Amino acid sequence: MTDTQKYNCQEPAVQARELTRVFKQGNQTITALDGIDLTIHQGDFVAVMGASGSGKSTLLHLIAGLIRPTSGQVVVEGNDLGSLSDRRLTLYRRRRVGLVFQNYNLIPHLTTEENILLPLRADGASIQEGRDKRHVLWERLGLTTFLNQMPDTLSGGQQQRVAMARALSMEPAILLADEPTGNLDSVNSRKICEVFDELNRQDGRTITLVTHEPGVAIFAKRVIVLHDGRLLADWQTSQFRDAHDLAATYQELAAQTDEEQGAKLP
Numbered sequence: 001m002t003d004t005q006k007y008n009c010q011e012p013a014v015q016a017r018e019l020t021r022v023f024k025q026g027n028q029t030i031t032a033l034d035g036i037d038l039t040i041h042q043g044d045f046v047a048v049m050g051a052s053g054s055g056k057s058t059l060l061h062l063i064a065g066l067i068r069p070t071s072g073q074v075v076v077e078g079n080d081l082g083s084l085s086d087r088r089l090t091l092y093r094r095r096r097v098g099l100v101f102q103n104y105n106l107i108p109h110l111t112t113e114e115n116i117l118l119p120l121r122a123d124g125a126s127i128q129e130g131r132d133k134r135h136v137l138w139e140r141l142g143l144t145t146f147l148n149q150m151p152d153t154l155s156g157g158q159q160q161r162v163a164m165a166r167a168l169s170m171e172p173a174i175l176l177a178d179e180p181t182g183n184l185d186s187v188n189s190r191k192i193c194e195v196f197d198e199l200n201r202q203d204g205r206t207i208t209l210v211t212h213e214p215g216v217a218i219f220a221k222r223v224i225v226l227h228d229g230r231l232l233a234d235w236q237t238s239q240f241r242d243a244h245d246l247a248a249t250y251q252e253l254a255a256q257t258d259e260e261q262g263a264k265l266p
């Protein structure tokens, strides 16, 4: 059975078709993404790996509607983002994607609860509505005891859980996270990974996160590897024994690619 047959009852969360993004810097052009074809199904959990500069953040920003494709398409829940007007793209960003960053991006002068409710408030919901709707999620994320605290009184791991609650407050089609554990120690990093895992397995959330750590990527169901803006590998994590096995396969691929590129040099 092909992937399309298996999922034809449900629209994919994200479909990228020959997705390309070029940046111009002075008289230089940089092809950050180079014709990517990728389908992310609803309920999928994808880790994006690849060296620095390989296009990971660009891919996330295109799915998030923060930037537009230079060519090709990125379709989310049937909407071709490149063809949306600026106004509809703004609404899409606000309502259909949840974004989590390495440095949490909480607003320092707002409490935890105010931070979490910000997207709902911006979209016109009342505070009470937000509280009623999201309390179960806040409990799951372990946030209920510090809802009135300011972000700078929280640990990094706690701040990232607040950022995740905020990102999920609009029930997005997809939760996108760019190196969400990059600033955390290994204990907090693991805790955050367990939350992602739970959100995916128990709530069926569709998640795509960027990481360079095999120990984080192994929590996903699927790992894709980017190299120079191209898709180099697409693995199911079930094929790996553990994070070390994934790390070894990843290193092997990286070495092989370096060798091939070396061979092309004059």
Ligand code: ADP
Residues within 6 Å of the ligand: 023, 024, 025, 030, 031, 032, 050, 051, 052, 053, 054, 055, 056, 057, 058, 059
């Ligand atoms: P990664 O997240 O994998 O480190 P990025 O997607 O940030 O990679 O970047 C891919 C390539 O595109 C890099 O060469 C980077 O310098 C370039 N790039 C990304 N964003 C911009 C931008 N706004 N302007 C110019 N170049 C950019």
Ligand code: MG
Residues within 6 Å of the ligand: 056, 057, 058
């Ligand atoms: Mg990046």
